[in-house]
Amino acid sequence: MGSLWGRLDDVQTDAGYGSPDEHPPRMGFFTDTSVCIGCKACEVACKEWNEVPDDGYLLTGMSYDNTQELGASTWRHVAFVEKPLDVPVEAPPADLGMPSMGPPDPQGAESGGEGGVRWLMSSDVCKHCTHAACLDVCPTGSLFRTEYGTVVVQPDICNGCGYCVPACPYGVIDLREGDGRAFKCTLCYDRLKEGQTPACAQACPTESIQYGELSELRERADRRLTELHDQGVDVARLYGRDPDDGVGGDGAFFLLLDEPEVYGLPPDPIVTTRDLGSLWRHVGAAAATVAGLGVASFASRRLVPRLLGTALGGRR
Amino acid sequence: MKEQRLVPEPEFESYYGRPILKEPTWKTPDVPLYLFLGGLAGCSAVLAEGAALTDRPDLERVARLAAAGGAAAGTVALIHDLGRPERFLKMLRVFKPTSPLSVGSFILAPFSALSGAAAAAQVTGLLPRLGRVAGSGAALLGPPLATYTAALLANTAVPAWHEAHRELPFVFGGSGAQAAGGLAMLLAPIDQTAPARRMALAGAVVELAAAETILRRHGLVAEPYRTGRPGRLIRLARNCTAVASGITALAGRRSRLLSAVAGATYVAGSLTTRFGIFEAGLASARDPKYTVVPQRERLARQGGGSAKIDG
Ligand code: SF4
Ligand code: SF4
Numbered sequence: 043m044g045s046l047w048g049r050l051d052d053v054q055t056d057a058g059y060g061s062p063d064e065h066p067p068r069m070g071f072f073t074d075t076s077v078c079i080g081c082k083a084c085e086v087a088c089k090e091w092n093e094v095p096d097d098g099y100l101l102t103g104m105s106y107d108n109t110q111e112l113g114a115s116t117w118r119h120v121a122f123v124e125k126p127l128d129v130p131v132e133a134p135p136a137d138l139g140m141p142s143m144g145p146p147d148p149q150g151a152e153s154g155g156e157g158g159v160r161w162l163m164s165s166d167v168c169k170h171c172t173h174a175a176c177l178d179v180c181p182t183g184s185l186f187r188t189e190y191g192t193v194v195v196q197p198d199i200c201n202g203c204g205y206c207v208p209a210c211p212y213g214v215i216d217l218r219e220g221d222g223r224a225f226k227c228t229l230c231y232d233r234l235k236e237g238q239t240p241a242c243a244q245a246c247p248t249e250s251i252q253y254g255e256l257s258e259l260r261e262r263a264d265r266r267l268t269e270l271h272d273q274g275v276d277v278a279r280l281y282g283r284d285p286d287d288g289v290g291g292d293g294a295f296f297l298l299l300d301e302p303e304v305y306g307l308p309p310d311p312i313v314t315t316r317d318l319g320s321l322w323r324h325v326g327a328a329a330a331t332v333a334g335l336g337v338a339s340f341a342s343r344r345l346v347p348r349l350l351g352t353a354l355g356g357r358r
Numbered sequence: 359m360k361e362q363r364l365v366p367e368p369e370f371e372s373y374y375g376r377p378i379l380k381e382p383t384w385k386t387p388d389v390p391l392y393l394f395l396g397g398l399a400g401c402s403a404v405l406a407e408g409a410a411l412t413d414r415p416d417l418e419r420v421a422r423l424a425a426a427g428g429a430a431a432g433t434v435a436l437i438h439d440l441g442r443p444e445r446f447l448k449m450l451r452v453f454k455p456t457s458p459l460s461v462g463s464f465i466l467a468p469f470s471a472l473s474g475a476a477a478a479a480q481v482t483g484l485l486p487r488l489g490r491v492a493g494s495g496a497a498l499l500g501p502p503l504a505t506y507t508a509a510l511l512a513n514t515a516v517p518a519w520h521e522a523h524r525e526l527p528f529v530f531g532g533s534g535a536q537a538a539g540g541l542a543m544l545l546a547p548i549d550q551t552a553p554a555r556r557m558a559l560a561g562a563v564v565e566l567a568a569a570e571t572i573l574r575r576h577g578l579v580a581e582p583y584r585t586g587r588p589g590r591l592i593r594l595a596r597n598c599t600a601v602a603s604g605i606t607a608l609a610g611r612r613s614r615l616l617s618a619v620a621g622a623t624y625v626a627g628s629l630t631t632r633f634g635i636f637e638a639g640l641a642s643a644r645d646p647k648y649t650v651v652p653q654r655e656r657l658a659r660q661g662g663g664s665a666k667i668d669g
Contacts, residue, residue, distance in 0.1 A: 046456065104374045111376065121373060179513060181460035183452040201445035204383035205459050208514040208643060213380040222441050303650045306373030310653040314513050314520055315456055321523045322455075325509050328527035329501035331564060335535050336404035336501075339556040340412050350560055 044187075047316040050172050050290050057187035068191030069234060071243065071251060071294035072259040073165055074266060075305075076278060078250040080106060080163035084118040087245035091230065092117065095218075111306070112166055114218035117227040118242050121305050123162035164305050165242070165251060168193070168214045168227035169282055170293030173313040176206035176215050176226075184224070191256070191293055192229040200224050211289065211311035229294070256293060263297060275299070281307065288312030368578065370654065372646040379515055379643040388439035390636040392432050393507045394629045396466070397534025398541065399428025400504030401561070403473055405538050405554060407497035410490060414550040417542055419480055421554075424541050425496055426477035429470040429503075436466075458509035465503050472496040504534035511639060517649060518642030519635075521579045528568035529635070533628045535561025536599065540624025543606070548614045555610045555617070558624050562603045565631070566596065579652055582638035582645075591634030598627030 044056040052062055059065040088094065097115035102108050105122035112119045174193045177185040184199035185206060195206075195215070202222040206215045215226040230240035238244075243253035252259060263280055270278040277299050282292030288311050302309050335350075372378075406421035437446050449463040473496040479489020508530040512523035519526065539558025543551050569592070573580050583592055602623035609616040642648045 102374075113380075123373070175515060178454075178456040179459065181452075181454060181457040181463065182448045183454070199448065199451075201448040202440060203445070203449070203459060205457065205514075207380045208382040208516050208639075210380065211515040213378050213515075216380050217383045301371055303371050303378070303646070303654075304373065306376055306378060306646075308378050308649050308653055310657050311515070314515055317520070317523055318456060318513060321458075321509050321512055321527075324524050325502070325505045325527040328505040328508070328531040331528065332401060332501040332504055332531040332535055332561075333404065335557055335560045335564070336401070336408055336497075339405075339539075339553040339560065340408040350563060 045173075046178065046318055047173055047313060048290060049285050051285070053172055053187060053191045053293075054189060059189050065189045068256040068293065069229065069254065070170060070191070070256040070259055070292075071167060071229070071240070071253055072263050072297070073167065073294065074250050074252065074263070074297045075162065075164035076250075076266075076270060076275070076297055076299055077248045078120070078163040078165055079248055080120055080122055080161075081247060082109075082120050083245040083247060084165050084242035084251055085109060085116070085120055087241040088118045088227075091233070091241035092228070094225075097219075112168070112212075112214045112216075112226070114216040114221075114225040117167065117225075119166045121162070121164045121166055123164075123300070123304055125160045125162065125300070125304075127158045127160050162299055162304065164296065164298065165246075166305070166307070167242070167294050168229075169212055169289070169295070170227075170229060171313065172285065172290030172293065173315065174289075175209040175211060175313045175315060178313070178315040178318075179205045179209040181205060188231055188234075190229070190231075190234055192231065192234075193293075194228045194231050195224050195226060197223050197225070209314055211308055211313065227294075259295075263295065266297060270297075288316070368647065368651045370647060370650045372650060376646065377644050378646045378649040381640055381643045382514070382516065384636075385439050386633070386636065388435045390632040391629075392435040392439070393510075393530070393632040393636065394533075394537065395428045395432035395435065396507050397504040397530055397628065397632075398537040398625075399425045399432060399469070399473065400500035400502070401531075401534040401538030401557070402428060402541065403469070403476075403493070403496040403500035403503075405542060405557060406476070407493055408553055409550070410493060412553070414546075414553075417546045417550040417554060420542050420546045421538065422473070422477045422480045422493065424538065425473040425500070426470075429466065429473050433466065433470055458506055458513050462503075462506045462510060465499055465506060469496055469499040469503050472499065501531065505531045511635070514639075515649075516639045516643045517579045517652060518576075518582045519639045521576050521652075522572045525568045525572045525575075526635070529565050529572070529631070532561040532563070532565030532568060533631050536565060536602075536624045537561075537628035540602065540621040540628070543610070543621030544618045544625065545621075548611070548617050551617065552611070554621075555606050558621070559603055559606055562599045562624070562627075566599060569596070569631075579642070579648060582641040582648070583634070586641060588634045588636075588638035588641055591630050591637065595627045595630035595634055598623050598630060602627060 054065040094115050105124050107122045109119050170192045177193050182199050182201050184196050188194050200223040206224050218225050239253050243251040281298050281302050282295030285291035402421045402424035409418035437443050454460040472492040476489050476493035479485050505527045508526035511519040512526050536558050539554040542554035602620045605620035
């Protein structure tokens with residue numbers, strides 16, 4: 043069992059892959075949403091390569107987003123946020139390195155004009171957490187940590203118990219309807235083993251999705267953030283980059299232009315297993331209380347209130 | 359930065375109001391029923407052993423059957439939720455202390471076997487010694503069986519369950535004791551059920567106190583326990599428990615009928631509690647408010663994180 047919480051500099055070693063030179067470096071994604079044009083090439087490439095089945099078609103009215111959310115059959119999800127520009131943005135849209143094609147909005151897209159709309163687009167994906175709750179709670183061992191530090195489900199072992207689903211603090215993994223087993227992004231485990239780039243990153247025309255060694259991606263992201271801040275884009279921030287955050291940092295992290303929750307991301311996720319020790323201690327104390335109640339119920343009528351007093355008093 | 363905590367509905371941003379977490383896929387009634395049956399069976403095994411030690415044969419028989427029957431029915435509910443029986447066996451391929459479902463499977467499987475053997479010996483009169491040994495084993499596993507289910511719910515990202523991880527085991531343990539005592543009050547003769555009444559009463563007190571603590575301590579996160587359908591279920595359960603406790607304390611000793619009514623009400627209260635807590639979790643996962651607002655408040659308390667931009 044690996045560590046459950048806190049900073050962890052080598053997930054693979056922690057997961058039993060030997061010393062740092064015995065396994066490949068940790069691989070990941072850096073998704074720079076400031077250059078995303080919302081083309082959904084990543085969604086399509088992922089579906090095609092991984093043979094992910096169709097999961098229905100629905101007009102949602104949520105801007106250009108009919109995909110809606112990550113799920114068992116959606117491993118990349120491009121979010122579209124249209125924010126009215128009622129206040130002039132403090133960040134005059136500096137050159138974000140976007141291709142000149144603007145979103146097809148009559149109001150004039152992301153230009154800061156009066157009554158305009160500020161577009162936020164972001165390709166979401168499984169975060170391949172350093173401390174992955176889905177993996178921790180999986181009772182069958184179907185979810186496992188790969189030699190690249192990514193988190194992958196093995197469908198032949200998964201029993202569809204669904205524990206991983208509410209455990210994920212980002213709401214990523216889900217059971218596939220009809221099939222009953224859990225599926226999510228594998229960070230193209232099969233392609234990684236062949237030394238190839240994951241399908242989404244390969245297909246992304248603007249390099250919004252960047253794939254590489256996590257340590258290198260983090261440096262690249264830091265440089266990009268400084269660059270944007272220098273251009274006056276103060277709203278830019280990194281999400282999931284910090285190895286000291288509630289999940290020990292994400293293997294797939296992001297550069298965002300607004301608060302995480304605007305994109306449907308939790309602002310401060312914490313892996314549930316952080317509290318596992320406290321949880322088991324309280325289960326133990328409660329079990330002892332029940333056993334005590336049992337004994338006392340037979341022993342004497344006066345013993346019960348006395349035992350209760352200790353149990354309730356001793357509980358935090 | 360605006361302090362938004364005191365306004366009735368906290369303001370927060372979200373992606374088209376969509377949930378951040380995935381709603382648990384566990385089915386109703388399978389899983390809440392399983393939570394209830396685990397508590398009933400586990401605490402009945404304790405009751406059965408006590409009855410055997412203090413020579414209360416009718417109480418012993420009722421409790422042994424409740425332990426075995428509850429475990430068997432609970433296993434059926436669990437397997438029904440999984441869809442196929444062989445899927446339960448996959449739970450037993452590894453033991454993972456980080457997964458309460460794994461730990462629970464390693465409690466449930468031996469408990470079912472032991473409580474089943476004890477009940478079989480009791481009913482058939484065969485191998486009484488072995489039956490007692492099995493019964494003691496079941497009594498040892500009973501309290502963990504009754505309380506681990508709280509870890510099952512709490513070890514998730516669902517705010518209403520996770521944040522209550524200190525209190526839920528006591529709610530579940532107390533609720534299980536109440537159900538086991540209640541069922542025995544319903545089915546066993548009154549001159550043997552004094553311990554069952556005490557167990558039910560004490561369990562009810564533990565449950566009510568722990569549940570009250572959740573509401574008091576957890577503010578917005580505990581809101582799903584108070585509002586909507588889960589809120590109604592939980593209030594109904596609390597009333598059942600209170601009424602049953604009143605009858606038990608006043609007339610449990612004297613009237614067979616009233617004792618049976620109180621017992622049935624205890625069982626109903628325990629069952630309703632599990633449905634209420636289960637559904638509160640679903641509601642808590644569905645509304646991004648319960649994910650975003652407490653996390654924002656935590657960030658604000660830490661003074662760091664990404665502050666709101668509107669200055
Ligand atoms: S984002 Fe969710 S599904 Fe992905 S590794 Fe983390 S916990 Fe698991
Ligand atoms: S549904 Fe499958 S992958 Fe998820 S926790 Fe259960 S066995 Fe593991």
